[in-house]
Amino acid sequence: MILPMGILFQAIRYVNLLRALKRGLADMVSRASFSEISLTDLALLTVPVSAQPRRLKIIKKEIIMACGFSIFYIIIKNSQNLQLSFRDIHGPAPVSRVRNTGGGQRNIKKEHNMTFLQLVKSRRSVRSYDARLIKREDLEICVEAARHAPSACNSQPWKFIVIDDIAKKEVIAKNAFSGIYDMNAFVREAAAFILVVSERTKLSAWMGGKLRNTNFRRIDIGIACEHLVLQAQELGIGTCILGWFNEKKLKKILFIPASKKIELVIALGYPEQSEFPERHLKDKDEVVSFNTY
Ligand SMILES: Cc1cc2nc3c(=O)[nH]c(=O)nc-3n(C[C@H](O)[C@H](O)[C@H](O)COP(=O)(O)O)c2cc1C
Structure with missing residues (x-):
């Protein structure tokens, strides 16, 4: 008892x-x-x-x-x-560089007098690129847009590795997108890659994620990637987000520590294609509701 x-x-x-x-x-x-x-x-x-x-x-x-x-x-x-105050002391240098780029790049949104929604709708995954290279400053603008994405507890759990060196790009295209990853072999035509590596998130974001049974780090990275591809679209640069690649080989080529996770690779290049397959969007009623589930 x-x-x-x-x-x-x-x-x-x-x-x-x-x-x-x-x-x-x-x-x-x-x-x-x-x-x-x-x-x-x-x-x-x-x-x-x-x-x-x-x-x-x-x-x-x-x-x-x-x-x-x-x-x-x-x-x-x-x-x-x-x-934050550390960043304040050092100043937001890349932003001023963006302002100083002058009229070098195209701005599709301005040229076509597009609304933001029109720009969003005009973005498609581009899988065929012409031979033009992308200027370093345009790539920097794309990464700058990604860097300003919101993230849980402002963790910014990302690192963007820009590959615009032609020789390196070719080694990557040949090794990381062959064999079972061959369906993405079209990236051999791409002018550049941006790898998105996930980094440590803030403890509060990690704990919040655990309590909510979600992964804020991956959500953050998804948002940053969308910033990046929309910025590229505004500059007339085509992109394709890639989740299917040989991560081991990529790490070896770029000396990325084995403990890191390469979440996504973004292929970039000026689009050769102007026609895209029809977009199959789910019905609005299926994915949107107001005031109730
Ligand atoms: C996380 C993620 C991974 C993706 N991986 C690939 C991929 O490995 N290969 C590919 O060709 N497209 C890939 N895509 C592109 C999607 O297939 C594409 O976004 C989708 O079909 C909608 O087409 P749209 O981008 O033209 O609107 C990926 C997209 C996302 C968001």
């Missing part, structure tokens, strides 16, 4: 502990600072333990844990601010 009671007692303790942890974590995500912890929360902390009923003691434990997580959150937040 005593043994089952003991087990039951322990189980209740663990459930309470888990609840406290859960609430603490939720607080970490939703409370920006100590100032948001209510006065009643603090008042409870001042009541002597012996004078508290059992329920109050549990609440107190939860509040202490929530405070602990809040401190943790504030530290993470401050470290983000430190990174």
Whole structure:
């Protein structure tokens, strides 16, 4: 009789502990600072333990844990601010370079007086390119657009490796897109590649992702890639996002550490094709709804 009671007692303790942890974590995500912890929360902390009923003691434990997580959150937040001020000190150099490019590049959107939606609709995956090379400054603009993509907790968990060296590009096209990856052999015509490697995300984004059972890092990278290809489209450069390539060979050729993940490769080049297969979009009613699922 005593043994089952003991087990039951322990189980209740663990459930309470888990609840406290859960609430603490939720607080970490939703409370920006100590100032948001209510006065009643603090008042409870001042009541002597012996004078508290059992329920109050549990609440107190939860509040202490929530405070602990809040401190943790504030530290993470401050470290983000430190990174921002570091960037502020060094100045946003690439942006000024973008401004100074003058009238060198084409701007399809301006030339055709396109709205943003028209630009989005005009982008297609390009799988046939002419022989023109892409200017380094245009590639820089594309990466600049990607760099400004939003990311969970501003983690910016990416590194973009631009390949515009002709010899290197050919080695990559030959080795990383052959054999079972042959369906992407069209990239041999591409003028450049941009590899997107995922980097460490911020702890808060990682934890948030775990709690939400999702992967913010991959979402962030997807958004950045879309920024990149839309910017390329505006400059009249065709792109194709590629998820099917020999990652091992790519890492070997470019000395990328084995521990890293190359999420995607983007092939770029001036389009040779002007006709594209009809776009099969799902029905609007299937993918969009207002005010309910
Ligand atoms: C994550 C991802 C991976 C892709 N991988 C490939 C690929 O390996 N080869 C390819 O030819 N296209 C690839 N694509 C392009 C898609 O096939 C293309 O975006 C889709 O068919 C819609 O066509 P559209 O881009 O012309 O609108 C990929 C696209 C995404 C977003």
